[in-house]
Amino acid sequence: MKDPKNNFSIQLPLKGIVQAVTDLPDPVFAEKMMGDGVAIDPTDNVLYAPFSGQITQIHNSHHAVTLQQGDVELLMHIGLDTVALKGRGFELHVAEGDQVEQGQPLITFDADVIARECVSVQSAIVITSGQEITTVAPLGAVQTDLNQVVFTVPSSNDPQGTTAPAQETAAEPTGPAITGSIKIPNATGLHARPAARLAVEVRKADAKVTFTVNGKTCSGSSVTGIMSLKTKLGDELEIEAVGPDAQQVVADVIAAVKAGLGEEITSFSEAPHIKVEEEAPLLQVKSGEDGVLIGFTASPGRAIGKLVKHNQTLPEVTRESIGAAEERAAFKASVKSSIADLQSIIDRLTKNDQQDLAEVFNAHIELLSDPELSEKPLADIAKGQGAAWSWKLAYEAQAETLAKMDDPLLAGRAVDVRDIGLRVIKKLLGVDDGGEILEEGTILLQEDVTPSEIVALDLTKIVGLCTTHGGSSSHAAIIARSNDLPYLVNVEDGMKDLKDGTVLLLDAKRGKIKVSPTDEEQAAFTKKIENAAKQAEEYQRDAHKPAITTDGFQIEIAANIGSVEDAEKAVVAGAEAVGLLRSEFLYMERLNEPTEEEQAEKIGAILEVMGKERPVIIRTLDVGGDKPLPYLPMPHEENPFLGVRGVRIGIERPSILRRQVRAILSQAHKGHARIMYPMISALDELRAVNALVREEQKNLGVEHVEVGIMIEVPSAALMADKLAQEVDFFSIGTNDLTQYVMAIDRGHPGLASRADALHPAVLRMIELTVRAANDAGKWVGVCGGLASQIEAVPVLIGLGIKELSVSVPALPEVKHKVRTVSMEESCKLAQAALDCADTSDVKDLLKSQS
Structure with a gap:
């Protein structure tokens, strides 16, 4: 906020006693190394935004936050020596990049913890953008009105302007770049105090100094820049200086960091070197056969x-250059080669009628061809840095900037920038993808x-x-x-x-x-491969015959598909229905959400291919977990498989679900459409989405369309009797059901192989679901991977499954398998499998039957 004299006003961020910053018992703040400001002895435990602006930085320990508007940058540091708490006692209400309003809560803190374990609860509110302040609030008095102006600072007329340190606004220093490096010995990294001392050291010199840590770079004279590196003990601080004092300032910085910048240092030699010996897991599976893995x-x-x-492991990227001309040539050649590779992929996808997928790689070519992305690395190469180093810094910075954008489309481009970045850097490092x-x-x-x-x-x-x-x-x-x-x-x-x-x-x-x-x-x-091919031909000849057991029970064999092309193949392979149309394939591998019209066109085309005699179950958008959408950035989740995924996306963002439902309903007359919701875990979720579907049916004047749910979480199986009252069918997703029953992430590098759908616990969940559905007069299908496992077919139909929805290539063989078994024997086999103690017992049982 500006006053009539064009001064920028900082309002009260913390209720308490306003004091002079020189009263703080910390020389870094008291001597204004960080900048001018005030101290506040809090009488409350909430830090508020003192003006509207952007959160540009939050310390890893959550005790300090930087807020910026135009040329004004303000650091709010709660307590003294609170970095040692490592986040304990602090609760964040905002994230880096957020736009906040004056008076908005930023951090809640535990004043008692700070008082007990730290130097002081007194908090520093300082201008880090270089301006001097004019104090307005009376010192020594308790202030509780968040609209109270604490101090003002002069501000430029340019709301987007920035105030830079004097040496950066002067002529750019020239001369050779002097470099050096040192490991950071501070136990909590370069937080506010050591960062301020380091910046003061740099400002003494007539040189432009740049610091780099873990690929992140900042100006050596910027306190907040140094803090933004988010360093930790043992990180390598790389120093580059250009100018008359370059040699001296590099030496001074190394000496200052080595001395601890006013803090006790941690000797690396004192840290014990712990060597963890590799061990064979107790449940490790080995082939036991010579020459067999x-x-x-x-x-x-x-x-x-x-x-x-x-x-896929990249060598270490260093700054070293073999010469500007050589590095520039290598960079341009790598970009050109990457574009050629992408064009080859596009040509192949186009030839295979996969134009939607080709669009993604066309976008990658556009990004690589954008001169703006190459401008920065080429400039850094000209200054003597290696091509790989320069490119890595440029594309990571660009991706990070895009990821923070409010526009979902732009934020989604971050994924593409990282993808092309990795492609080019592999070329530069000589890592061949083959x-x-x-x-x-x-x-x-x-x-x-x-x-x-x-x-x-x-x-x-x-x-x-x-x-x-x-x-x-x-x-x-x-x-x-x-x-x-x-x-x-x-x-x-x-x-x-x-x-x-x-x-x-x-x-x-x-x-x-x-x-x-x-x-x-x-x-x-x-010979085995040839025999299998002959068998496949035999299965295909009978693919259009119904799948009827030897004792007369018919099982519907459906296909899992994701496109019109899949639907056409499914018809040829004998599919009697589509048990799962994965609608996310209409959404993925593209840069923006398909319009309602685009969705309708593709769904309508699939329904026409299948015809009115073959029902098509269209699963609503099922993303999240291992299926992110590039244009739908989602907040970081500690465990995305337990977060906002499946139907929860539609519940959280009903406009997306509504557009998809309208697209389906508008095309329902072209075939036999059914709607299915993924990841239903409770009755209120089902009722909420059912209400939306009924509302859209009424709006569009569409007759009743059957609805069903995926049974893929234990709560749905356990509550199947209640859920069955409000749906027309169930379809069991064995992939996710296994993951949640076994508490094993199906993508876990070491445990995923143990997430086997033939475990008796999973089979018992299937049996429980079928029993509840039968009592309600509803039918149950299986659309997960287990349905395509030939040896599992008798168990599934023996459990009472009426429909098996399988991958298109598996259709003829699954139909053949059904024709070779009896329902009577399958029921006995299923009961025996339910009585097994482990997956291996079930598999041994099935082998004995084959």
């Missing part, structure tokens, strides 16, 4: 190929794979995929199954020791990899 099936199939390992040198018949090994990476794989060359991490029910696994790509997860570590080019027999159906097979073994495996 095992993994867990994410997508079944068999393939013979040669190993190619993708190295994409351009892959030969036909490649079996790829990498640590893990994301859905977008699977989409980008050239499946004309890659015949199989193995990852050392990942889960068999991950989103990437679902995409692999839909592309009929053999894929094993959590393969034994021994695979990482194999050389590129090693011949492998990948049996992703049985979870085995034969290493360096003999000619006889290769011939036998080739």
Whole structure:
């Protein structure tokens, strides 16, 4: 707020006694090293915004916050030596980047904890942007009115202007860059006090000084800049100085940091070096066969190929330059090569009628071609920094800026900037992804794979995929199954020791990899693949016949799909319905939310392909967890699988759900549409979304459309009797149900393989759900990965499942399997499985029946 004299007013941020800043028992504040200001001895425990502005910085320990408007930057530091509390006793109400209003609560603190454990509760309110203050509030008096002006500072007429230290507004220093580095010995890093002392040291010199820590850079003369580095004990502080005093200031900074900047230092030699020995887990699974490694099936199939390992670990990026001309040439060549790779991906996706996915990579090319993104790294290269270092700083800064944008579309671009950033930096560092040198018949090994990476794989060359991490029910696994790509997860570590080019027999159906097979073994495996192909042809010939057990019970066999192309393939493969249309595929791999019209067009096209005789279950938007949306940035969650995902997105953002429901209802007349809600965990959620659907049905004049829910959390299975009263059907999502029943993140690198849907606990949840549905006269299907596991089919139909919705490639074989079993024997098998003690017992039981 400005007064008539164009002064900027700082109002009361903390109720208490206003004092002179020189009264604080801390020389850094008292001597105004941080800047001019006041002290407040609080009588309350809430820090408020003293003016409207942006939160530019919050210390890791939550005791200090910086607020800025135009050229005014204010640091509010609660208590003295409170950094040692490491956040204990402080509750944040805002986040970095937030816009706040005057009087808005910023931090609540425990004054008793501070009084007991710290030097003082007295708090410093100081201007860090360099202006001198004029105190307005009387000193020594208690102030409680948040509208009370405490002090004013002169302000420029430019609301966006900034006041910089004198040496930065002067002519840019010239000369060679002098560099140095030192490890930070301060136990709590460079917080306010040491940062102020360090900035004072820099300001003495006639030089421009830059500090870098962990890739973040700031001006050495800026206290808040140094604090924004968020350093910790042992971090490497890199120093660069240009100017007449460059050599001296680098030496002075190193000496000052080494001495602790007014604080006790921690000797690194005193810290014990703890070596943690590697141990074999008690439940570690090994093949036990010579030359055989095992993994867990994410997508079944068999393939013979040669190993190619993708190295996803980047070498250390340093500032060193081999010469400006060479670094500039390397940078431009890497960008050009990256664009060429992206164009190859686009051409392949376009050829495969995957234009929506190609749009994402077109956007990546646009970003790489943007001169603004290259401007900063090229300037830094000209100053003598390495290309990889310069590029890394530039794209990370750009991504961070975008991520904080209020506009969801712009914020979503941060993901794309990081993606292209990584692509170029790999080129600069000589880390080859192998994409351009892959030969036909490649079996790829990498640590893990994301859905977008699977989409980008050239499946004309890659015949199989193995990852050392990942889960068999991950989103990437679902995409692999839909592309009929053999894929094993959590393969034994021994695979990482194999050389590129090693011949492998990948049996992703049985979870085995034969290493360096003999000619006889290769011939036998080739025969298996040929026999499997012949069997697949036989299954396909009968694919359009109904799936009826030997004793006359018909099971509906449906398809899990995500596009019109999938629907067309499903019809050819004999699908009798769509048990799961994953509508998130209409939303993902694009830069903005599809319009209601776009959604309607695609849903209508799928309904027309399936026809009125084949029902289509359309699951409402199911994102969050392992399926983020680039244009729907969500707050950081400690455990996103227990956060806002599935139907909770629609509940939190009903406009998105409403648009999708309207798109579905508007097309319902083109086929037999059903609506299904994911992640329902309680009756009030179901009633809320049902009410929205009924409202839109009435608005559009649409007749009743069947609705159902996914059973994928334990609470839904346990309350199935109540939920069944308000739906037409249930569909069990075994992937998530297993994750939540077993309390194992299905993407966990070490545990995901144990999240097996054949565990008796999961089967008991299925049985409980079916029993409740039968009592209510409703039917139950399974659309999770378990339905596509051939050996599990008899167990599922024996439990009373009426519909199996499977990946498109599995349709003919699942139908064939149903025709080979009897319902009577399947019921006995299901009961035996329910009585088993563990997954291994169930699997042994199923093997004995095959």
